[in-house]
Amino acid sequence: MKDIKGYNALVTGGTSGMGWEYCQQLAAMGCNILMVSIQKDLLETLPQTLSSTYGVQAWGLYKDLSQESAADEIWDYCQEQRLAIDILVNNAGMFFFHEIDTATQDKALAMLGLHVVTPTRLTMLFGEAMKSRRRGFIVNMSSMTAQLPTPGITMYAATKAYMKSYSKSLYFEMAAYNVGVTTVLPAAIATPLYQMSPRLMKMGVAIGLIHTPHWLVKRALRGMLHRRHVVKPGIMNYLLPLLIKLLPNPIEKKIWNKANHR
Numbered sequence: 001m002k003d004i005k006g007y008n009a010l011v012t013g014g015t016s017g018m019g020w021e022y023c024q025q026l027a028a029m030g031c032n033i034l035m036v037s038i039q040k041d042l043l044e045t046l047p048q049t050l051s052s053t054y055g056v057q058a059w060g061l062y063k064d065l066s067q068e069s070a071a072d073e074i075w076d077y078c079q080e081q082r083l084a085i086d087i088l089v090n091n092a093g094m095f096f097f098h099e100i101d102t103a104t105q106d107k108a109l110a111m112l113g114l115h116v117v118t119p120t121r122l123t124m125l126f127g128e129a130m131k132s133r134r135r136g137f138i139v140n141m142s143s144m145t146a147q148l149p150t151p152g153i154t155m156y157a158a159t160k161a162y163m164k165s166y167s168k169s170l171y172f173e174m175a176a177y178n179v180g181v182t183t184v185l186p187a188a189i190a191t192p193l194y195q196m197s198p199r200l201m202k203m204g205v206a207i208g209l210i211h212t213p214h215w216l217v218k219r220a221l222r223g224m225l226h227r228r229h230v231v232k233p234g235i236m237n238y239l240l241p242l243l244i245k246l247l248p249n250p251i252e253k254k255i256w257n258k259a260n261h262r
Helices: 017-028 046-054 070-080 102-133 154-175 198-207 213-225 236-246 249-259
Strands: 008-012 032-037 058-062 087-090 136-141 179-184
Touching (some): 017 032, 017 046, 070 102, 154 179, 179 213
Parallel strands (some): 008 032
């Protein structure tokens, strides 16, 4: 595997969950870290934690990644700081379980910005620079749900399916320039994203249905360094999509109606 000590890594959503795990594991490999997040209070402390723990340079940048201008503003910041990004991790995400209606319109539009618009623009801007230097890695976080559109996560599954499709094509386009593109499709991971109770989360981890961020990120970075185009670890990534596909549409409709007390 390639030695990436001294590389500069940009991690979106880098202050919590899988993003923070990416920052720690990349820093442990000797990478300097630019963490971008909307959690302003954590950005004031976590970069220093990385620097003191791993002896690397670390910076925090506050940004609402659901905004259309976010990617260009991040690019401009890096240009001003003369910071060349060698590893781009598009990790930031949001989740809600609800049917699409006017009440969820703002959340749905924010999700489009966060999962589709900003990651796409970031790969264009930083990917072009990587191509010119003939080196770099891009890691795009999709989801197991990209394989199983389901009522209640309509927008989430659709945006993650976009990222899966986009990244696979980008993998082939960038390979000729020595730039790796890896798509990660996690199943259930123990992070605050899904707003699960601590008891259920602990139980899920204990029986192996839910995995820790450390477990996932370790496998994602290994896949990145091996230039794998897809990483989808865990047996649930194979079993659950198959079971959902085998579920007859009338049964799925009944389950959704019952969940909504109809």
